[in-house]
Amino acid sequence: MVEGAEPVVQARGIVKIFGQHRALDGVDFEVRPGEVHALLGENGAGKSTLIKILTGAYQPDGGEVLLEGAPVRFSDPLDAQRHGIGTVYQEVNLLPNRSVAENLFLGHQPTRFGIVQRKVIEARARDLLAGYGLEIDVKAELGSYSVAVQQIVAIARAVELSGKVLVLDEPTASLDRNEVAKMFEVVGRLKARGLGIIFITHFLDQVFEIADRVTILRNGRLIGTKVLSEVTATDVVRMMLGKDLAFDHGGVGVAEAMQGPVRVEFKSLGRQGKVAPFSLALHEGEVVGVAGLLGSGRTEMARLMFGVDPADCGEISVGGRVVNIRNPAQAVAAGFGFCPEDRKLDGIFGDLSVRENIIIALQAKLGWFRALNRDEQIEIAGNYAEALDIRAANHEMPVKLLSGGNQQKVILARWLAIDPNFLILDEPTRGIDVGAHAEIVRTINRLREEGLALLVISSELDEVVAYSNRIVVMRDREMVAELSGADIAPSVIVAAIADNPGAKVTAEVGA
Amino acid sequence: MRRIDWRGALLRPQFMALAAVLGINWLLFPGFFDITLQDGRLFGSVIDVLNRGAPVAILAIGMTAVIATKGVDLSVGAVMAIAGAVAAVLVTGGSSAIVAVGAALLVGLLCGLWNGILVTYLEIQPIIATLVLMVAGRGLAQLVTEGSIVTFSDPVLIFIGTGSLFGMPMPIVIAAVLAIGATLIVRKTALGLLIEAVGVNRSAARFSGISSGLLLVVVYTFAGFCAATSGLIVAGDIRGADANNAGLWLELDAILAVVIGGTSLLGGRFSIPMSVVGALIIQAMNTGILISGFSPEFNLVVKSGVIILILVLQAPMTSQWLRKRMSEGKAQ
Amino acid sequence: MSIIKKLALAAGVSALLSSAAYADLSGKVIGFSQIGSESGWRAAETSVTKSEAEKLGIDLKFADAQQKQENQIKAIRGFIAQGVAAILVAPVVSTGWEEVLTEAKEANIPVILLDRGIDAPQDLYLTSVASDQVKEGHVAGDWLVKTVADKDCKIVELQGTVGSSPAINRKKGFEDALAGHANLSIIRSQTGDFTRAKGKEVMEGFLKAEDGGKGICAVYAHNDDMAVGAIQAIKDAGLKPGTDILVVSIDGVPDIFQAFVAGEANATVELTPNMAGPAFAALDAYLTAGTVPEKFIITESKLYTPADDAQGEYDRRKGLGY
Numbered sequence A: 001m002v003e004g005a006e007p008v009v010q011a012r013g014i015v016k017i018f019g020q021h022r023a024l025d026g027v028d029f030e031v032r033p034g035e036v037h038a039l040l041g042e043n044g045a046g047k048s049t050l051i052k053i054l055t056g057a058y059q060p061d062g063g064e065v066l067l068e069g070a071p072v073r074f075s076d077p078l079d080a081q082r083h084g085i086g087t088v089y090q091e092v093n094l095l096p097n098r099s100v101a102e103n104l105f106l107g108h109q110p111t112r113f114g115i116v117q118r119k120v121i122e123a124r125a126r127d128l129l130a131g132y133g134l135e136i137d138v139k140a141e142l143g144s145y146s147v148a149v150q151q152i153v154a155i156a157r158a159v160e161l162s163g164k165v166l167v168l169d170e171p172t173a174s175l176d177r178n179e180v181a182k183m184f185e186v187v188g189r190l191k192a193r194g195l196g197i198i199f200i201t202h203f204l205d206q207v208f209e210i211a212d213r214v215t216i217l218r219n220g221r222l223i224g225t226k227v228l229s230e231v232t233a234t235d236v237v238r239m240m241l242g243k244d245l246a247f248d249h250g251g252v253g254v255a256e257a258m259q260g261p262v263r264v265e266f267k268s269l270g271r272q273g274k275v276a277p278f279s280l281a282l283h284e285g286e287v288v289g290v291a292g293l294l295g296s297g298r299t300e301m302a303r304l305m306f307g308v309d310p311a312d313c314g315e316i317s318v319g320g321r322v323v324n325i326r327n328p329a330q331a332v333a334a335g336f337g338f339c340p341e342d343r344k345l346d347g348i349f350g351d352l353s354v355r356e357n358i359i360i361a362l363q364a365k366l367g368w369f370r371a372l373n374r375d376e377q378i379e380i381a382g383n384y385a386e387a388l389d390i391r392a393a394n395h396e397m398p399v400k401l402l403s404g405g406n407q408q409k410v411i412l413a414r415w416l417a418i419d420p421n422f423l424i425l426d427e428p429t430r431g432i433d434v435g436a437h438a439e440i441v442r443t444i445n446r447l448r449e450e451g452l453a454l455l456v457i458s459s460e461l462d463e464v465v466a467y468s469n470r471i472v473v474m475r476d477r478e479m480v481a482e483l484s485g486a487d488i489a490p491s492v493i494v495a496a497i498a499d500n501p502g503a504k505v506t507a508e509v510g511a
Numbered sequence B: 001m002r003r004i005d006w007r008g009a010l011l012r013p014q015f016m017a018l019a020a021v022l023g024i025n026w027l028l029f030p031g032f033f034d035i036t037l038q039d040g041r042l043f044g045s046v047i048d049v050l051n052r053g054a055p056v057a058i059l060a061i062g063m064t065a066v067i068a069t070k071g072v073d074l075s076v077g078a079v080m081a082i083a084g085a086v087a088a089v090l091v092t093g094g095s096s097a098i099v100a101v102g103a104a105l106l107v108g109l110l111c112g113l114w115n116g117i118l119v120t121y122l123e124i125q126p127i128i129a130t131l132v133l134m135v136a137g138r139g140l141a142q143l144v145t146e147g148s149i150v151t152f153s154d155p156v157l158i159f160i161g162t163g164s165l166f167g168m169p170m171p172i173v174i175a176a177v178l179a180i181g182a183t184l185i186v187r188k189t190a191l192g193l194l195i196e197a198v199g200v201n202r203s204a205a206r207f208s209g210i211s212s213g214l215l216l217v218v219v220y221t222f223a224g225f226c227a228a229t230s231g232l233i234v235a236g237d238i239r240g241a242d243a244n245n246a247g248l249w250l251e252l253d254a255i256l257a258v259v260i261g262g263t264s265l266l267g268g269r270f271s272i273p274m275s276v277v278g279a280l281i282i283q284a285m286n287t288g289i290l291i292s293g294f295s296p297e298f299n300l301v302v303k304s305g306v307i308i309l310i311l312v313l314q315a316p317m318t319s320q321w322l323r324k325r326m327s328e329g330k331a332q
Numbered sequence C: 001m002s003i004i005k006k007l008a009l010a011a012g013v014s015a016l017l018s019s020a021a022y023a024d025l026s027g028k029v030i031g032f033s034q035i036g037s038e039s040g041w042r043a044a045e046t047s048v049t050k051s052e053a054e055k056l057g058i059d060l061k062f063a064d065a066q067q068k069q070e071n072q073i074k075a076i077r078g079f080i081a082q083g084v085a086a087i088l089v090a091p092v093v094s095t096g097w098e099e100v101l102t103e104a105k106e107a108n109i110p111v112i113l114l115d116r117g118i119d120a121p122q123d124l125y126l127t128s129v130a131s132d133q134v135k136e137g138h139v140a141g142d143w144l145v146k147t148v149a150d151k152d153c154k155i156v157e158l159q160g161t162v163g164s165s166p167a168i169n170r171k172k173g174f175e176d177a178l179a180g181h182a183n184l185s186i187i188r189s190q191t192g193d194f195t196r197a198k199g200k201e202v203m204e205g206f207l208k209a210e211d212g213g214k215g216i217c218a219v220y221a222h223n224d225d226m227a228v229g230a231i232q233a234i235k236d237a238g239l240k241p242g243t244d245i246l247v248v249s250i251d252g253v254p255d256i257f258q259a260f261v262a263g264e265a266n267a268t269v270e271l272t273p274n275m276a277g278p279a280f281a282a283l284d285a286y287l288t289a290g291t292v293p294e295k296f297i298i299t300e301s302k303l304y305t306p307a308d309d310a311q312g313e314y315d316r317r318k319g320l321g322y
């Protein structure tokens, strides 16, 4: 960072009001050239909103934005882009039915005599992605790749566009360690080139790894800006939450926890080309963690269990009785719930209210003619929103207006509302703040105590270890190991994942 | 239950537009609001608006549900022609009116089912899937009528198009019954919410355990039923099945009615009563043009002008702007 | 009614309509490219053409283009390849015919256009058989002028589809006939799109706007279908069509004769579906004696009123596929 250099972008006294709700209340913020500035805060603190104001997606209700010292008003993100500010928003905003290459260069395709040069674009796309260690078919539709790949494409696109400032709103939420490392390399290079970088995340360790300064928001207010070398993680957390967080890793003794009878059992379940047949029995009051690299078949396994992709061999039984699960509706009828990995695409009904989003699975389970009346809906939504501490101005607002982390909680609430007997969580803590993160872990533990069987897919080894009674490891679309007892430790898991010398990080096509 | 905000509802742009169009009609023709009772049947221009608006209103009821699922049904006009043709050919061939009406409605249901299957199980885009029947359907209707207008004198069929119940023309009665019935069904059962969910995000709907396939089939089938009902009314009205012209381009009016009613073509939130209001706006405009005495060359220009105006008034940008102006006004 | 029965009836009817027989066309193969069957009139034209051909012993090759020019061009090329003696075409559009008609000319096959003209050099076809649409309107107007004599008469007009040539021409002919008769005036004119349903709806509007129809003396419709719709509207308004309001229209479809029988319509100008009869006559003269026909053969625009054996006319037309 260039000490004392003039900020490249600066916000002064920003106010943003949504209806009655003050999402931002007099916030100051700045980034200097050559600086990585982390923006932290709980879900709903106003981070994304601040970013959207800085990049012209929203207009402030008060305060001003300065670019290199001069007041500016970006009419929209494109305008900001033209001024050298590239942004990766929290919700990937690309076109899933266009090719990867087209997405990378959309709007600024290299042309010759006005004709788009396909070959040139594709070659450049390949080079660009190679810089992130991604070797994929750039001619394929973006939507056919996993969230992680899409995220990298979005980052690569923004980096290409940013001449002065790069804004990354939770870019690492769906990346694995390798990809994060690659991304940090790129960030390091850009920083050296003198770009100002704004970085939003809920991973504190990442903040300490690459950021120079940190600004913390709470409930739309500025709590403070600190130089990271002068503070500790505990300080930061205290500033975010306004209190100390009891780091509750309740993991000790989990493995020995009492286990009930078998709740659900999958026998030689498999699907050609997706997942090799596997068998797994989950007991009442048991959490089974799923570990593995991206593309190892973790999500595919979950989709098979939930009937999203019907299995072509094997059988599923619930409480000892064989059930037929060929589609999610049947899975829900059997009492299964599934929080999918891609919240925006597969989870959230953006235009529907928070209330409707919470009761929708229960209503689907009840069928067309047993409608929950409005009062019942309000009560159910209210109960679960309270239980999971969902922060929304009210439950009638469209869920798309909630912060990312709160949307995630809404989906969890949706499944708790059906009183499930088996719940699959695919990356449940992605994009969730430290406070809520601990809360989700607590919720998982609580559900276990209530006798639920859970399958949790997570890239966070520490986290998986914290709440799992057993861990299954996936590799190359095959279940390769089942760990329990003392084996539930990050080192053992890593060894199991890496056991195959041929293992390398590949794209997760068709996830 | 939620209390309904009547004042807020009546201030919606659709009601204002309807009032404006009716007001202009009244200025053009002072007798516009006169209603008399003649031969036990209400008679007047306002009744004409309702009566002539009924076929499109009925189409719009089915179309609303389809559009709410992020689909569209281009075939309804052709299905009207088929239904009318089937009923007319059956009664002229000696079948009883009950059989003819039943067969026409059944054919409508089958047409809708066909669309639903193409959209759901063959995963053809709705606009293409229903285009098939839009083009082929009229040909089918012509096959049924052998290219001519099949005139009939069956009193029951004629009653459907021109009869009256308690002084109200039958088309109005049928449209009202369907609109109220459909609204109650979607709002009292979970269908309304599930349709909206499918329209907002079909993938999320699937993940939430909604059988979106079955739902879509039901919705398209219902649209086919509405189209057949509308086809019976139109045939009964002219006492004949005109395969070439019955329902021609009415699918576009129906889509327009739904859009004017505020349901987005992108699916999601929908309102059947507002779509019916949309249909009435369109018909009030048509009737106004008829009685205005303008030369017919202006019909389309006037119509498109008014529609653009309504849609602009309804656009989110306009309402934001208005709100801003109003709050600025207050602040000063 | 079954198709077979229809055809048999049609054959009988046309046997009555035209009596001359052209022995020299007998056994010849003639191609006929028809637009489609978009209206009852067109269906009647098809069946009359077929029966005319049958009567003359012509081997008629019929091709239905289903409203597409490319189908017509394909059919004509097919006829040329078969080496037919002549080709009849009812063209779906007026442009784009030069190439295929040149091919026919080079193959020495005469082409006759039925009921619609085209934009192409006149030497590419032998003749064009069509009605005179302006005259149709004129005949309708003349009838009305004569019928109301010197009484005042306010007329409402149901136009055809805006911008279509029959609508423009039938309007013009009617207005021409009214010129100089100040006691007749057109007070309202709207399009009814040539359909029954729109004809009824527009007439409803006219009746409301003109004080329940009290001021209206006559309705002039550009086709019979709209007139049939208007008749229903007049009845619904509690008036007697044909008596309280005169009804005059054009086409001569069966249903208007039925209205004659019921006393609900007053006059129609026939657009004959028999375009093939004059076409075959011209062709016969050309092939046998080398007589080059007129470039434009105009069919008769005959006026019918209830006095003309309405029931008989209805029965005769009913089987033609209208």
Ligand SMILES: Nc1ncnc2c1ncn2[C@@H]1O[C@H](COP(=O)(O)OP(=O)(O)OP(=O)(O)O)[C@@H](O)[C@H]1O
Residues within 6 Å of the ligand: A018, A019, A021, A023, A041, A042, A043, A044, A045, A046, A047, A048, A049, A050, A090, A391, A392, A393, A401, A402, A403, A404, A405, A406, A431, A433
């Ligand atoms: N367009 C909007 N309309 C109404 N409320 C909104 C809108 N956008 C955001 N909000 C509200 O503003 C608050 C701040 O949201 P924001 O998305 O900035 O949070 P965040 O700090 O990014 O949280 P997360 O970490 O969960 O992404 C939330 O309470 C949210 O519900």
Ligand SMILES: [Mg+2]
Residues within 6 Å of the ligand: A047, A048, A049, A090, A169, A403, A404, A405
């Ligand atoms: Mg956010």
